[in-house]
Amino acid sequence: MFFILAKVTFAIIRPVTFALLMLALGVLLMRTQFSRAGRRLVTVTVLALLLVGFTPLAPLSIAPLEDRFPLPERVEPAPDGIVILGGALDEKVNDRRPGSYALSDAAERMTIVARLAREYPDARIVFTGGTGDLLDQSFSEAAIARRLFLDFGLPESRMTFEDKSRDTWENAVFTRDLIKPAPGSRWLLVTSAFHMPRAVGIFRKVGWPGLVPYSVDYRSRGFARIRPIPDSPVQNLLIFDTAVREYLGLVAYRLAGRSDDWFPAP
Incomplete structure (x- = not known):
C-alpha cells in the first residue's frame, strides 16, 4: 500500500x-x-x-x-560486498527492445560497477531492483543488470541479484534477507548522491551492518560551486x-x- x-x-x-x-x-x-x-x-x-x-x-x-555523504577516495579495509540500487535502467525501452541496455540519467549507478569490481576484487557484487512501474510488474531490472555485468567481464559466481523489490525500502529488506550480512562485515552502498540520505536511513533502519555510502550520479557542482546563472x-x-x-x-x-x-x- x-x-x-x-x-x-x-x-x-x-x-x-x-x-x-x-x-x-x-x-x-x-x-x-x-x-x-x-x-x-x-x-x-x-x-x-x-x-x-x-x-x-x-x-x-x-x-x-x-553533499551529505562525501564520496570516499578509498575504502579501507576493503569491503566484503558492494550493493547497487536499481533505478538506472529505462524499464519500458528495455522491455520493448530485447538485448538493449537503455540506461536512464542515473546510469553511473551501473557503470561504476566495472571500476569498483576491479578496485575491490574480493568484494561480492549485489544488485537489487525489480521494477518501479505501478501497473506492469513483469519487468525486472535485475535481469538486464545481470547481462550488463556479465558483459563487463564479471564472473557469475561473484554476483547476486535481487529481482522483486519495487522501492528503496524493499531494496533494503529483500536484499538483507537474501544476503544476511554478517556482523562486522563492510558493504559499499551505491546509489545516486541525492538519494543517498534516504537510502542510508532505510538501510540503517533494517539493521544492515558496516554500511559505507558510495555516492554517484551527481546533478550539481556542490553547494560552494553553484553558478548564479544556470546552464x-x-x-x-x-x-x-x-x-x-x-x-x-x-x-x-x-x-x-x-x-x-x-x-x-x-
Missing part, C-alpha cells in the same frame, strides 16, 4: 506535473466567470517556473542532499523535481517509521 500511495501521490504533486495542471486549470478558469482568478493562477505558475528555471534555486535545493532552464526544472521528490521521501519514510532520522548523516 505504501508503494502505491507514494507513486500516485508524487505523480500528482511533483513540481513539473503540478505546474502543468495549474496552468491548465488557469486557462480553463479564464473562460469562466472566474477569469481574474485564472489569470492570476497562470501568472503565478509561469513566474514560479521562471524562478526555478532561470535562478540557482534548483542546484541550491539538491546540493545539501548530494539549462529545462535541466533545472528536472533537478528541482528530483530534489523535491527526495525531501518528500525523507519526510514520508520518517513518518512511516522506515527511517529513524529526518535527514540521515554520516
